[in-house]
Structures are given as C-alpha cells and as structure tokens.
Amino acid sequence: MGRDLLIKNAKVWPSARSPVIENGSVLVRDGRIAKVGKFIARADVVVDADGQLLMPGLIQGHVHLCQTIFRGAGEDLQLLPWLRQVIWPLEASHDEDSIRASALLSCAELIKSGTTAFLSIETVRHTEHAFRAVDETGLMGVIGHCLMDMTGGYAPLSVEIDDALAYIDVLQENWSEHDRLRVGVAPRFALSCSGKNLQKAADYAREHGLLLHTHSSEQVDEVELVREMTGKYNIDYLHSVGLSGHDVCLAHCVHTQQHERELMAGTETKVMHCPSANFKLASGIAAIPEYLKMGITVSLGADGTACNNRLDQFQEMREAGLMQKIRLGAEALPASDVVWMATEGGAKTLGWEKEMGTLEVGKRANMILVDQSTVHTIPSEDPATNVVYSNTAADVLMTIVNGKILYEDGKLTTIDEEKLRRDVFRERAKLMKKAGLA
Numbered sequence: 001m002g003r004d005l006l007i008k009n010a011k012v013w014p015s016a017r018s019p020v021i022e023n024g025s026v027l028v029r030d031g032r033i034a035k036v037g038k039f040i041a042r043a044d045v046v047v048d049a050d051g052q053l054l055m056p057g058l059i060q061g062h063v064h065l066c067q068t069i070f071r072g073a074g075e076d077l078q079l080l081p082w083l084r085q086v087i088w089p090l091e092a093s094h095d096e097d098s099i100r101a102s103a104l105l106s107c108a109e110l111i112k113s114g115t116t117a118f119l120s121i122e123t124v125r126h127t128e129h130a131f132r133a134v135d136e137t138g139l140m141g142v143i144g145h146c147l148m149d150m151t152g153g154y155a156p157l158s159v160e161i162d163d164a165l166a167y168i169d170v171l172q173e174n175w176s177e178h179d180r181l182r183v184g185v186a187p188r189f190a191l192s193c194s195g196k197n198l199q200k201a202a203d204y205a206r207e208h209g210l211l212l213h214t215h216s217s218e219q220v221d222e223v224e225l226v227r228e229m230t231g232k233y234n235i236d237y238l239h240s241v242g243l244s245g246h247d248v249c250l251a252h253c254v255h256t257q258q259h260e261r262e263l264m265a266g267t268e269t270k271v272m273h274c275p276s277a278n279f280k281l282a283s284g285i286a287a288i289p290e291y292l293k294m295g296i297t298v299s300l301g302a303d304g305t306a307c308n309n310r311l312d313q314f315q316e317m318r319e320a321g322l323m324q325k326i327r328l329g330a331e332a333l334p335a336s337d338v339v340w341m342a343t344e345g346g347a348k349t350l351g352w353e354k355e356m357g358t359l360e361v362g363k364r365a366n367m368i369l370v371d372q373s374t375v376h377t378i379p380s381e382d383p384a385t386n387v388v389y390s391n392t393a394a395d396v397l398m399t400i401v402n403g404k405i406l407y408e409d410g411k412l413t414t415i416d417e418e419k420l421r422r423d424v425f426r427e428r429a430k431l432m433k434k435a436g437l438a
C-alpha cells in the first residue's frame with residue numbers, strides 16, 4: 001500500500017441504483033477510495049479505463065472454497081444422496097495441501113470473474129489452511145469453520161462441538177486482527193447438527209461477535225426431515241436454538257412458510273440466494289422479490305462448484321433475474337435490484353456495508369472494470385441490464401481489492417496459475433482415490 005491509484009476515463013457506476021458518471025475517475029489512496037467523480041488528479045499508478053464500466057466489486061454471500069476441487073464429481077444427484085455419497089467422503093479426505101489447492105483455485109476463479117469478497121463455509125478440519133491461501137491472494141472474506149456432529153453414521157466428519165469451538169479459538173488467535181479476513185461460525189445445517197451443537201455455536205458466535213452461516217430450507221425433503229425430528233419448520237427450529245438475527249446468514253431459503261419469512265424480516269436474518277445450485281440440485285425457486293419487499297437483506301452466491309459448477313457471479317445475476325420472471329412475470333425483479341443483491345446486499349450480509357458494496361469516499365477500493373464494447377453488449381447503454389443480462393465473467397478486465405490490482409490483462413497478479421493447475425490435478429487425484437471414488 002501507500003501508492004496512489006487513479007482510474008480515469010471510466011463510466012463510473014458508484015452503486016446499483018445510481019446513475020453512471022461518464023468520463024469519470026476514482027482516486028485510491030492507501031487502499032481506500034479518496035475521490036469519485038469528474039476531476040483531474042495525479043497518482044503513482046494511472047489506469048486509462050478507455051470508457052469501460054467501473055463498478056463496485058461483486059460480493060458473494062455463499063460459497064464453499066473447499067469444494068471447488070470437487071468440480072464435476074457427483075453429477076446429477078439429489079441433495080441428500082449428493083452430500084452423503086460424494087461431498088462428505090471427499091471433504092473427509094481433505095488434507096492441508098488439498099485444502100490449499102482448492103482455496104487457491106476458488107480465489108483464481110473469483111478474482112477473474114469480478115468477485116472481491118465472499119462468505120464461505122469450509123469443512124470441519126484444516127480451515128487454517130484456507131485462511132493462509134486466501135490471505136496470499138489479496139481477496140476479502142469471512143471464512144466459516146464448519147460444525148457437524150450428526151452425520152447419519154458417517155463418522156469421519158463428525159466433530160464434538162467443544163472440540164470444534166476450540167479449533168475456532170485458534171483461528172481467532174491467528175486471524176482476528178487481520179485487515180481483510182474474518183472468522184465465521186458455520187454449523188452446516190439442521191440435519192447434521194444436534195440442537196446442542198447449534199445452540200453452543202450461536203452462543204459462541206455472539207460472545208465473540210462472529211457471523212453465523214448455515215444452510216436452510218433448500219429442499220422439501222430436508223424441511224420434512226427437520227419437522228419429523230423437531231416438530232418445527234426449519235427456520236422456526238433454527239430460531240429456537242438461537243440461529244436468527246442480524247448476524248445470522250441463511251443460504252437458500254427456497255421452501256419457507258409466510259410466518260418464517262416474517263420471522264426472518266423481524267429478526268433481520270439474512271438470506272443468501274444461490275440460483276444455479278437451486279436449479280442444478282432441483283431445489284426450486286426462492287421467493288426473492290417477496291423477501292426484498294419485506295425488507296429482508298438478500299445477497300447472491302454460487303454455492304459450491306460441486307453443485308454449480310462455477311463461482312461466477314455474472315451467471316448468478318442472470319439466473320436470479322430470469323427465474324423470477326418464470327415465477328411471477330417479467331416485472332418481478334428489475335436488473336438494478338439484482339445488481340444490488342450482488343454488491344450492497346452482499347456487503348450487508350458480510351457486515352461490511354461501511355467498507356464495500358458501493359464506490360464511496362472512505363470505503364475500501366474494491367472495484368471491477370467491465371467491458372461494455374463487446375459485440376454481445378453493444379449498443380445497450382444501461383449498466384444494470386448489461387451487467388445482469390449481456391456481460392459475462394470473461395468481460396471483467398480488471399479486479400481491484402483494497403486498492404490492489406489482483407487481475408489485469410488476463411493475468412492474476414497474486415496467483416501463479418501454471419503451478420495452481422499442476423497442484424489442482426495432483427490433489428484432485430489424491431482426494432478421489434482416498435475417498436474411494438476414483
């Protein structure tokens with residue numbers, strides 16, 4: 001840090017619902033935005049944006065870095081068999097090297113496709129190595145350590161809650177002062193965690209001021225099993241064990257009752273919408289426009305590449321918009337609302353709304369430059385419809401996080417892509433063999 005950065009001659013789009021500033025500039029000082037608008041300034045590094053769109057960096061509310069190396073394994077299965085037959089055996093086979101390779105692979109894809117910050121759920125071991133890998137890449141994120149103590153006879157991933165929280169204590173010692181990374185507490189979902197596990201996770205997170213991140217109401221079968229087990233609807237049950245509130249982030253929420261929606265709105269519980277994963281695992285279509293109307297904060301996420309198979313927020317934006325048109329009609333969810341979820345909604349979900357989500361003076365310089373001159377984008381001028389429906393991830397020209405350029409001219413600046421490819425193939429082969437899937 002320390003060197004000033006000026007992006008000039010850009011279509012500056014400060015936030016999802018604001019107009020574009022033509023021929024605009026953004027000045028970055030010490031990693032933060034110092035000036036936005038039409039002005040002339042000097043800086044150590046000057047980037048001429050050549051009239052392309054400079055917008056807030058995309059933020060994903062729900063990903064699993066540890067699953068990226070599972071891409072393409074376990075295709076065409078329903079959620080519960082997919083988890084038990086493929087994902088859990090692979091997660092149980094992870095070691096420090098495979099976690100590192102998977103995290104770096106995730107970061108490479110996220111950076112190239114314009115994601116600048118994320119909220120993740122990792123697995124029950126080796127989360128320290130996910131932190132170390134992400135730290136090297138320059139991305140920002142809240143990395144969740146996964147808690148599970150009820151794995152239906154599948155012992156390798158079952159960890160006693162006190163042992164899991166002791167591990168989070170160590171993560172906190174190592175990372176609580178970090179500038180770009182934070183620790184999250186991530187009980188996987190109601191069916192893989194005992195009531196005691198969920199309650200203790202909630203108490204621990206509150207005591208330490210950490211975000212709680214879990215999955216909820218993704219599929220009908222899951223909701224029915226939770227009702228059999230607890231006599232309650234899923235979100236009612238989570239609420240009864242402390243998992244509701246402004247610090248609770250629920251991925252999916254596809255199958256919810258009206259009273260559960262009111263509970264989420266009333267408690268300021270966050271929803272992370274994952275359209276591709278909901279399509280691919282045949283989960284259904286979440287009532288996102290209704291959630292937004294009720295004032296619930298909704299963000300977008302790719303979920304894991306094992307059920308997507310990309311970490312591409314452009315794809316999630318497009319699908320989020322299209323799927324509601326089928327459900328409610330063409331006016332259901334304007335493109336600017338979709339971009340809001342992919343930026344400001346993400347920032348609020350991560351509890352970082354004062355740090356990111358818009359291009360405003362004082363916030364982190366997390367921003368992306370998106371090509372508006374491609375043949376699949378011209379002649380449309382509206383940035384929201386372009387970003388949601390015309391642009392693709394490959395149109396990201398530059399990704400900047402905390403004032404540092406992490407991607408430009410088709411190259412990652414913090415990740416050695418050739419070495420990454422070798423590491424990923426080696427670690428994938430090792431994992432598949434160990435999990436008995438090769």
Ligand SMILES: [Zn+2]
Pocket residue numbers: 062063064215251303304
């Ligand atoms: Zn997930």
